[in-house]
Amino acid sequence: MGKKTTSEKTNNNPWERAKNQLKIAADKISLNEMLYQQLLNPDRIIEVSLPLKTQKGEIKVFSGYRVQHNNIRGPYKGGLRFHPNVDMDEVKALSFWMTMKNAVIDVPFGGGKGGITVDPKPLTEKELESLTRLFVRKIASVIGPNTDVPAPDVNTNPKIMGWIVDEYSKIVGKKTLAVVTGKPLDNGGSLGRTEATGLGGVYSLLNTLKKLGKNPKGMTVAIQGFGNVGIFLAKFLQKEGFIIVALSDSKGGLYIPNGIKDIDEVEKCKKEKGLLAGCYCIDSVCDLKNMKNLGGKSIDSEKVLTLPVDIVVPAALENSITKENAIDIKAKIILEMANGPTTSEADEILRKKNVTIIPDILANSGGVAVSYFEWYQNIHNEKWTKEEVFKKLKVKMEKSTEEVFKISKKYKCSLREAAYILALQRITKENK
Ligand code: NAD
Numbered sequence: 001m002g003k004k005t006t007s008e009k010t011n012n013n014p015w016e017r018a019k020n021q022l023k024i025a026a027d028k029i030s031l032n033e034m035l036y037q038q039l040l041n042p043d044r045i046i047e048v049s050l051p052l053k054t055q056k057g058e059i060k061v062f063s064g065y066r067v068q069h070n071n072i073r074g075p076y077k078g079g080l081r082f083h084p085n086v087d088m089d090e091v092k093a094l095s096f097w098m099t100m101k102n103a104v105i106d107v108p109f110g111g112g113k114g115g116i117t118v119d120p121k122p123l124t125e126k127e128l129e130s131l132t133r134l135f136v137r138k139i140a141s142v143i144g145p146n147t148d149v150p151a152p153d154v155n156t157n158p159k160i161m162g163w164i165v166d167e168y169s170k171i172v173g174k175k176t177l178a179v180v181t182g183k184p185l186d187n188g189g190s191l192g193r194t195e196a197t198g199l200g201g202v203y204s205l206l207n208t209l210k211k212l213g214k215n216p217k218g219m220t221v222a223i224q225g226f227g228n229v230g231i232f233l234a235k236f237l238q239k240e241g242f243i244i245v246a247l248s249d250s251k252g253g254l255y256i257p258n259g260i261k262d263i264d265e266v267e268k269c270k271k272e273k274g275l276l277a278g279c280y281c282i283d284s285v286c287d288l289k290n291m292k293n294l295g296g297k298s299i300d301s302e303k304v305l306t307l308p309v310d311i312v313v314p315a316a317l318e319n320s321i322t323k324e325n326a327i328d329i330k331a332k333i334i335l336e337m338a339n340g341p342t343t344s345e346a347d348e349i350l351r352k353k354n355v356t357i358i359p360d361i362l363a364n365s366g367g368v369a370v371s372y373f374e375w376y377q378n379i380h381n382e383k384w385t386k387e388e389v390f391k392k393l394k395v396k397m398e399k400s401t402e403e404v405f406k407i408s409k410k411y412k413c414s415l416r417e418a419a420y421i422l423a424l425q426r427i428t429k430e431n432k
Pocket of ligand 1: 250301364
């Protein structure tokens with residue numbers, strides 16, 4: 001890779017991009033200058049050091065972050081990411097996107113985000129638990145059910161949320177379930193939370209297709225990222241009659257032009273092998289030997305985005321759609337399930353190609369919608385059925401998608417700009 005120019009660096013820096021997105025939408029509606037400045041500068045930035053003694057006796061020091069971006073609409077709310085690329089600018093951008101997303105989906109939360117710069121895979125479970133608990137002790141004074149409520153994100157899960165509840169409850173001397181969402185079901189979690197982000201994306205996509213006058217049945221889909229979001233999205237899309245032709249994770253992918261039949265078997269195979277590549281399943285036998293019979297091909301993780309399909313779904317990390325590959329994207333619809341997957345330059349290229357982008361702050365807001373339902377159930381000591389949760393989620397996703405379309409028509413702008421305008425209008429209303 002050659003040396004990056006300043007404009008490329010800016011374009012690929014998620015925080016710079018987030019600020020730029022804010023400016024475009026703020027200009028369009030002549031946002032109050034004081035509010036603009038508040039949103040341009042996070043309320044509070046926390047960086048902590050996390051020295052961990054490994055089971056082999058080595059001392060390793062990790063960095064942990066929590067950015068509380070804005071709480072005009074309610075407690076700061078957003079996930080925790082454990083990944084080697086986590087840094088302050090990434091966390092700032094993700095926290096800003098949470099403020100916007102929570103306003104778009106209309107839950108009474110502000111935005112926050114956090115993370116630890118760590119590759120959790122080589123850690124033992126005990127080490128991961130110690131690191132998580134240490135992080136909680138360092139940030140306990142600034143989080144809480146009415147202050148700041150973390151949740152899972154990349155490489156974090158219900159088990160980790162359970163450790164957070166336990167450690168936080170010890171510190172405050174009282175079982176406090178509502179301090180995080182995305183918890184295990186037997187420890188205050190909500191039915192439907194695990195599936196929520198993927199299912200929410202499906203609701204938003206179906207609504208969009210209705211608006212565009214397109215029939216979803218038989219539309220082909222390629223998905224990048226086969227984690228919590230990608231797995232459920234694939235399953236729910238298939239139920240609705242979409243054909244999932246390609247999937248990928250960080251180590252590679254599979255492409256079967258006639259459709260990947262059994263996503264459950266592929267998921268099982270990935271769990272057993274630790275990677276998706278080679279998971280060509282016929283009944284419960286999943287291996288490369290089946291590839292020919294299925295008419296499939298192994299492909300690189302990134303290639304998934306440029307296949308000849310109707311819909312492409314980035315469901316992994318930021319900056320997967322760039323000016324380098326946007327030109328080669330053949331899909332006419334992009335469902336952004338990851339946060340910040342499209343760089344500004346790529347956005348412009350895709351706009352010129354007339355590609356409809358369902359923006360991240362709308363497409364993946366189903367996760368935080370059900371996080372709100374979980375928090376609400378904890379506070380009111382209620383337990384909702386999965387059907388109730390999904391029904392409420394559907395209403396929220398459809399309503400927000402409708403609103404975004406309405407604004408995009410009114411301001412003659414992209415769905416992304418419309419989603420930001422909707423968020424800013426809602427924040428303005430609460431800013432007394
Ligand atoms: P996860 O850790 O469960 O899965 C991430 C997946 O992405 C893994 O399969 C990983 O192998 C894959 N991946 C990483 N780098 C890749 C690459 N270069 N190419 C292809 N695949 C790659 O995480 P998740 O919870 O599924 O989150 C995925 C995205 O969705 C993130 O951007 C996250 O911020 C966003 N998101 C998640 C939620 C949620 O509820 N979990 C809610 C909203 C948004």
